[in-house]
Amino acid sequence: MVTIHDTELKEGIHEAIEKAKALSKPILVSEVKKINEIDPLLFFHAGQARYEGERFFWKEDSGNEVFVGMGICGQIQSDQAADRFFLVKKEWEALLQDMVIYNSYSNKGTGPLLFGGFSFDPNKEKTKLWSKFSHSLFHLPLFMYSIVDGEAFLTTNVICTQHDDLSLYKKIEANRQAILTDLPSGLPARSNTLLKDEEINPEAWMETVESVVNDMMNGLYQKVVLAREERLAFSQQISIEDVLGNLLSRQKNSFIFAFEASGDCFIGATPERLVKKEGKTLFSTCLAGSIRRGVTEEEDQELGKELLQDPKNTVEHHYVVEMITAAMKETCESVSIPDKPVLMKLKDIQHLYTPVTGTANKDSSLLTLVERLHPTPALGGVPTESAIKVIREREELDRGFYAAPIGWLDYRGDGEFAVALRSGLIQGDEASIFAGCGVVQHSDPLSEYEETKIKFRPMRSALGGMKQ
Ligand SMILES: C=C(O[C@@H]1C=C(C(=O)O)C=C[C@H]1O)C(=O)O
Ligand SMILES: [Mg+2]
Numbered sequence: 332m333v334t335i336h337d338t339e340l341k342e343g344i345h346e347a348i349e350k351a352k353a354l355s356k357p358i359l360v361s362e363v364k365k366i367n368e369i370d371p372l373l374f375f376h377a378g379q380a381r382y383e384g385e386r387f388f389w390k391e392d393s394g395n396e397v398f399v400g401m402g403i404c405g406q407i408q409s410d411q412a413a414d415r416f417f418l419v420k421k422e423w424e425a426l427l428q429d430m431v432i433y434n435s436y437s438n439k440g441t442g443p444l445l446f447g448g449f450s451f452d453p454n455k456e457k458t459k460l461w462s463k464f465s466h467s468l469f470h471l472p473l474f475m476y477s478i479v480d481g482e483a484f485l486t487t488n489v490i491c492t493q494h495d496d497l498s499l500y501k502k503i504e505a506n507r508q509a510i511l512t513d514l515p516s517g518l519p520a521r522s523n524t525l526l527k528d529e530e531i532n533p534e535a536w537m538e539t540v541e542s543v544v545n546d547m548m549n550g551l552y553q554k555v556v557l558a559r560e561e562r563l564a565f566s567q568q569i570s571i572e573d574v575l576g577n578l579l580s581r582q583k584n585s586f587i588f589a590f591e592a593s594g595d596c597f598i599g600a601t602p603e604r605l606v607k608k609e610g611k612t613l614f615s616t617c618l619a620g621s622i623r624r625g626v627t628e629e630e631d632q633e634l635g636k637e638l639l640q641d642p643k644n645t646v647e648h649h650y651v652v653e654m655i656t657a658a659m660k661e662t663c664e665s666v667s668i669p670d671k672p673v674l675m676k677l678k679d680i681q682h683l684y685t686p687v688t689g690t691a692n693k694d695s696s697l698l699t700l701v702e703r704l705h706p707t708p709a710l711g712g713v714p715t716e717s718a719i720k721v722i723r724e725r726e727e728l729d730r731g732f733y734a735a736p737i738g739w740l741d742y743r744g745d746g747e748f749a750v751a752l753r754s755g756l757i758q759g760d761e762a763s764i765f766a767g768c769g770v771v772q773h774s775d776p777l778s779e780y781e782e783t784k785i786k787f788r789p790m791r792s793a794l795g796g797m798k799q
Contacts (some may be wrong), residue, residue: 340487344500347431347491349356359405359430359471359517360489361742363441363449366476368483369514369515371397373581375477376572377514378402381506387446387470387632388575391747392604395480397435398440398739401510407445412453416702419445420512422744426471426490427742434486439609439707440477441484445469446485447590448737448751451706451730455723459764460756460763462732463593468789473503474510485511490664498542518572521797527564532727537776539725546721547772555712555721557779558767560728565760565792571596574757577793581678585789586749588737589796597732599754600789602677605704605736607747608697613689615690615700617651618675619709620644620781635674635681642697648672648683650771651709654715659705662687678787697746701736709769710750731756733765756792764790 343360351358355440371388376402378386383638387400407422409415423445434442447469450461457466475486486547489503536559543555571589575598578587583598588596604616623629638644654667657667658735666689675684712718723729740746755764766786 340489340504341497341500342633343433343490344491344503344504346497346499347489348493348495349753350431350527351491351495352493354429355493357441357492358491358558359426360491361432361443361486362483363434363436363486364486365436366483366511368478369476371399371476371478372518372576373515374510375399375401375575377510380513381510382590384594385593386589387468387472388587389446390587392584392586392602394583396440396637398444398446398475399477400470400472400475401402402506403470404473405471407447407467409467410453410465411698412466415449415453416698419469420696420698423469423740430742432627436484438479439483439731439741440479442474442486443471443742444486444739444740445471447740448732449701449705449735450732451735452719452723455729456709457731458729460729462531463595464597464732468592474507494535497759499530518576521567521570521573523569524566525563525795526566526639529562529564530657531562533559533747535611535727535778537780539778540770540774540776542771543721543725544772544774544776552717553713553768554647554708554723554771555718555727556708556710556734556767556769558728558730558734558765559783561791562765562766563791564687565763566573568760569757569762569794571757573795574598574793578789581793582753582789584677585753588749588751590732590737596757597737597751597754598757599751600793601749601752601754602675602682603750603752605708605738605748605750606697606700607708608691608700608745610745611691612702613659613663614693615654615655615689615704615718617648617672617685617687617688618652618682620648620672621768621785622681623655623785624676627672635676638683639672639674643771644683646773647769647771648685650713653683654708655704656711659687659689661713664698664704670779682783690709694738695738696744697748704732707750710752710767712769722790728763728765732736732766752761753786753789755794762794764794
């Protein structure tokens, strides 16, 4: 059992209420405690009774960072398209202003941290599918459990107003003790049956690929990523914990995320980093070009070799490298990028991969970088504007948060966003899953269709829609 005995939170809440009165505005209090390590999935599950619909889960690809948030202390949300990245930054800074903070640790993932993301295209009309997700949506959790480089922490965030009194402390303290003492010893065993598995208009999708290829032959643009949807229905409500557990055990080298919003949950296991910021150091990833995994070790290596030499996939990859290099050069004092891709091998698929690092200019905040990079030609295309227009007008899909930046930023300005691929939206006993691929002049509609089928696999198998 983990018990926290302290007076800091009480004092902090007292101080914040006084400040709220003096300044006539809400004041954030944040307190960080080191705690014993617990299984993050069990912590996520422990929040179900009180905070279902208000939780998030994040594991970095390396596994060095896991953050689990529950309860919503503060929310930043907007459907405004113009300046959407800047607006989040501005609101986050306003929320942090005059805060009272007790954090004696320099570790990332401690203290106030905003988790959430952006939609792929705020100018595409939103459908009912994504009605629970604003085009920009971020949560500051009430409680956040983090494991960072083997150490475990619990952050508690409270926003105090001038009308609050110390009964607020008692309430928060009781909830905090309850989630830490209610820790289950395991996840309940549940069975769920797949009732329906529907590919949405695959033929129409292949026709769109063909017409986009024709446009490319006529020189209208060079690359467009086209995606499609599959809709699954199950006999029982889908357990987010079970899906997360499957993703964690099967997609070891991916970013694993779950983001609950008003009852729906956006969840996935993506291999693609958009940008990570650690002080002035930046990391980004060029990932595009794909081939299946081999059945035998030998076949797998052959396929990898084929991918590295394949002109169509190399071109597809190169567009991404060009754009990310240009974006990083604009925002960095120095950039380092290898001149050739290597293979990234995942459970179901292998990709061409070029990692990028840089040292940020003093004006480059994390959200400036997200704005500059999204969408890269790994999810949008080349030229970006034409590709977005083609996607907006011809893709029969509301991408919502699929293929868009998802991640976190903290009160120190550090953070990380991944590109939300290999993902799905869970809505009770139903789910939509999404997959796309980079269409270039030498694309063949049927092979691209087959490629999307492989990309559906991680989510289909995690949902229980197929044998792994
Ligand atoms: C669009 C997706 O993946 C992207 C497209 C790729 C490709 O076409 O080769 C490879 C990796 C990702 O950049 C997806 O998984 O849905
Ligand atoms: Mg491809």
